[in-house]
Amino acid sequence: MQTASIVKKEKKEKKWLVYFYVLPAFLMHLLFIALPALTTFYYSFFDWNGIGAKTFIGLQNYREMFGDSDFYVALVNNFKWILVFITVPVFLGLLMAAWVSKLKKTQMFFRTVYFLPYIIAASMAGRIWCTYLNPYFGINNVFKALGWTSLGKTLWLGNKNIALYSVMFVDLWHFWGFVMVMFLGALQQVDPTLYESARVEGASKGQEFRYITVPSIMPTLTFVIITIIMWSFLTFDYVWVMTGGGPGNASELISTLVYRMAYSHYRTGYASTICVFQTVLSVLAYAAMQLVKKRGWDV
Amino acid sequence: MKKLFALLLAAVLLVGLLPLSSFAEEEKIVITWMDDRTGDDGEYIRYEFVIKPFLEKHPNVIVDWQPSKDITKQVKIALGAGAGPDLMSIDGPSDALELYESGRTIDLRPAIEKYGWDKTIYKWALDVATAPDGAVTGVPAQYEGMLFYGNKPVFEEHGWAMPTNYEELKALAQEIRDAGFVAPMILGTQNIPRRNEWWYSTLFGNYAGREATKDLLEGRKTFFDPEIAGVFTTYKEMWDDGIIGNQDTFAVTLEDGRAMYYAGMTAMVMEGDWFVINGMNNGMDQLIALPPSFREGIPQTYSISVGGCYAVNASCSPEKQELILELLDVIYSRPDLYAAALEAGDQVNCIPLDEQYLTGKLAEPVVEKIRLTDEAMADGRIGHCTWTFFPQDVRVYMYEKADAYLIGDLSLDEYLGEMQKMLDVHLANGTVPPVM
Numbered sequence: 001m002q003t004a005s006i007v008k009k010e011k012k013e014k015k016w017l018v019y020f021y022v023l024p025a026f027l028m029h030l031l032f033i034a035l036p037a038l039t040t041f042y043y044s045f046f047d048w049n050g051i052g053a054k055t056f057i058g059l060q061n062y063r064e065m066f067g068d069s070d071f072y073v074a075l076v077n078n079f080k081w082i083l084v085f086i087t088v089p090v091f092l093g094l095l096m097a098a099w100v101s102k103l104k105k106t107q108m109f110f111r112t113v114y115f116l117p118y119i120i121a122a123s124m125a126g127r128i129w130c131t132y133l134n135p136y137f138g139i140n141n142v143f144k145a146l147g148w149t150s151l152g153k154t155l156w157l158g159n160k161n162i163a164l165y166s167v168m169f170v171d172l173w174h175f176w177g178f179v180m181v182m183f184l185g186a187l188q189q190v191d192p193t194l195y196e197s198a199r200v201e202g203a204s205k206g207q208e209f210r211y212i213t214v215p216s217i218m219p220t221l222t223f224v225i226i227t228i229i230m231w232s233f234l235t236f237d238y239v240w241v242m243t244g245g246g247p248g249n250a251s252e253l254i255s256t257l258v259y260r261m262a263y264s265h266y267r268t269g270y271a272s273t274i275c276v277f278q279t280v281l282s283v284l285a286y287a288a289m290q291l292v293k294k295r296g297w298d299v
Numbered sequence: 300m301k302k303l304f305a306l307l308l309a310a311v312l313l314v315g316l317l318p319l320s321s322f323a324e325e326e327k328i329v330i331t332w333m334d335d336r337t338g339d340d341g342e343y344i345r346y347e348f349v350i351k352p353f354l355e356k357h358p359n360v361i362v363d364w365q366p367s368k369d370i371t372k373q374v375k376i377a378l379g380a381g382a383g384p385d386l387m388s389i390d391g392p393s394d395a396l397e398l399y400e401s402g403r404t405i406d407l408r409p410a411i412e413k414y415g416w417d418k419t420i421y422k423w424a425l426d427v428a429t430a431p432d433g434a435v436t437g438v439p440a441q442y443e444g445m446l447f448y449g450n451k452p453v454f455e456e457h458g459w460a461m462p463t464n465y466e467e468l469k470a471l472a473q474e475i476r477d478a479g480f481v482a483p484m485i486l487g488t489q490n491i492p493r494r495n496e497w498w499y500s501t502l503f504g505n506y507a508g509r510e511a512t513k514d515l516l517e518g519r520k521t522f523f524d525p526e527i528a529g530v531f532t533t534y535k536e537m538w539d540d541g542i543i544g545n546q547d548t549f550a551v552t553l554e555d556g557r558a559m560y561y562a563g564m565t566a567m568v569m570e571g572d573w574f575v576i577n578g579m580n581n582g583m584d585q586l587i588a589l590p591p592s593f594r595e596g597i598p599q600t601y602s603i604s605v606g607g608c609y610a611v612n613a614s615c616s617p618e619k620q621e622l623i624l625e626l627l628d629v630i631y632s633r634p635d636l637y638a639a640a641l642e643a644g645d646q647v648n649c650i651p652l653d654e655q656y657l658t659g660k661l662a663e664p665v666v667e668k669i670r671l672t673d674e675a676m677a678d679g680r681i682g683h684c685t686w687t688f689f690p691q692d693v694r695v696y697m698y699e700k701a702d703a704y705l706i707g708d709l710s711l712d713e714y715l716g717e718m719q720k721m722l723d724v725h726l727a728n729g730t731v732p733p734v735m
Contacts, residue, residue: 051379052401130489135550136481136559157489158550160706244492247549248703263372264695266397268379 037279043272050268061273071274074245074252077164081253082232084168085175086225093179094221098213100180101187111184114177122174126241129170133157133242160250163243167251171238179224186220187213226289233281254278329361330623333374333384335607337366340644348640352633353626360622378403378612385615386623388440388607391687392428393732395437395608399430404610406434410624416631421676423735424605424649427687431729437608438627441646443571444603444672444684445501448578449586453566461588463599465533468591472542475566484567486543487556488702494553495534495701496685496694498543501569502530504602504682506593512683516734518726522715526594531704531711533593538705543569549702557581571606575668576644587668589675601675604684605649641665647672681735688732690725693718 044061046054065071100110117125132138133156144152156166194212203211214221236255239245245252245260254274262271336345342364350362367373371390377383378398387404389395398404408429411417416438417425424439449461457478462468472483488494503512507526514520515527522528537543544551551559560568561581568574569590578585589599609630611623629636630648637648638656647669657666675681685694696718703709725731 049397049401051375051398051403130552131555133550134552134555135545135547136555136564155547155550158547160708163549241490243549244490246489246492246702247706248700248708260699264699265692266375 040272040275043269044276046269048269049266061270065273070249073249074254074257078254085228085232089176089179092176094183097180097183115181117174118178122237123241125174126238157243160247164251167238167242186217190216222292229285230282327361329363331363331384332386333365333367335370335388337368344640344643344645348636349629353629383612385612387610389610392605393691395610399436405613407438408435411435414628419631419650421649427605427733437610439605439649440607442649443606444601447588447590448568450566451584451586461586462591464591465593480566481564482544485556485559485565486548487551487553488548490552492698495698500602500684501590504600505590506530506533508597509682513734516731522719575664598680600680600682601672602682602684604687693721
């Protein structure tokens, strides 16, 4: 009886010890993530320039946001961004991962080469590509030299119909190698005997891919897609460095709009409102991931 | 025995501490100064011509100099968080006013009077930094304005002259194109949309004119009046006609645009006073002129602004505030140091430079620029730069939406209408910055 009581007491102490170890990280999270996030929600109900006195205006910022044409342009651009990023790098990454996984001696070389752009800082890569896309001394000169005059006159970052896609291209160049490495890691976990069995049964390469590869890497695939969706809502760096959201607001994203409102217009309250909306979108993407997980894909 | 030993040990320790406390260094006062001068040159200029002379008088002070390239943003974030530097060199009077109205900085009127800075600082600059309640929200630092620069050897080779009016500019632009240059001048707004307001400021001075702009800012005219609307239509006309690029301004960065001028791909550039130094640092031999007149009856005008202000954190103790003001006094009461700072490449302060310093070691382009702008100021041919004289939201909207207006996404009526709406609110609330 006494021993049981001691064991119970020790267990209780251990439980408290665990809480004690978790506490510093929890406090840090509370202080630097949870509280600022909550204050953003709080500020969204105020007219505030970030330094002066705050004026409570209720839902006025929200009403303004839903009537703001710039906001809708940014939102639509964000969805375009998502659409491109959940297709192009996923398809390209998967395809290249499937090929690279077949390589033996040169696999490391190709993995490194394709992954390399990902380790370059976005601001630096953005500036480098700005120079490449400069109409006077960038790739346009190469096109002109090749006789492709029309292409040589293209304003990659100055044409409102192209600017967003030009920036997307650069971010894709930077990002797809990361996706490929994720898929490569997943592919290497697939049991090779499954392929052997399929081959014995006479399955084609396409059928192997469709019925073995894809289901086996489904958790990674789902994780990559949901992560891309969440990241796409938050993407900022390449657009800010390369076009600043322009020309006009042709390449404006929600994040760049938030930044402009907060630090050019000094409308912290309104910027907070857009942040809240942005968070809701990300949370919805996260909820989708949880839903998928519940349906049986161990994400 | 043990007790005795413990007492002895404690006594020895106490005795050991005594000399330490008696010889301890006098406590130093630290003044943090967040400054818009950056890099080695900025550090040298500030330390050699301001901080060092101050520290000679105040050896018990440490000046913690913190350079910042995006000073206003950083200062606002820091002050908003309840911290921030003791002394800050912020972008201009509109920011100074905002910080003062938020209770973050102090009224510098008493300091201006005590140190007699009102006798040295240009009156127009001091007026601009004065709040409606009479408080001086920031001590005007450097002034800046918009100028035209030409590649001198290129101009001489082709027998060109700097344009004095719009017709001449148009004719010159055509000649420059015919001579094989990619464009007369390139406006790169890709990474700095604010460059649009450099042109708008030039046109407010040289198309609308000083009086019409003043009327606008005081509510006697609107953006729809022809003199004011013409600022925007003329800008679009120049953009459409390829005078300021090849309708590709959003595809070129500021740096690339400058690089093209340095490389001789373009023949002219429109920039602020600061470009005198940029040109010198890049080995350019330049012609410097006031922008041309864009409308008959409007003289060539120097659109001017207070390019920076010194503001003092309200949370500083009165003793520290006094020290900060003494530090600033070095800038305003030592013309010899000011001239030396100019020689070292510093910007032109809002105080006149005595004739004796205009000769000798000061670089020729700097002297040429000072004489040119001094003459314009003396004649009253000065205009309004938007970042000093226009309400913050009006000017930000003006330059941020310039792209949309130029490419036709935003009609002139919508563009002007939105600015007028914003200006009307400021006129009603009395929050338009002081107009000269």
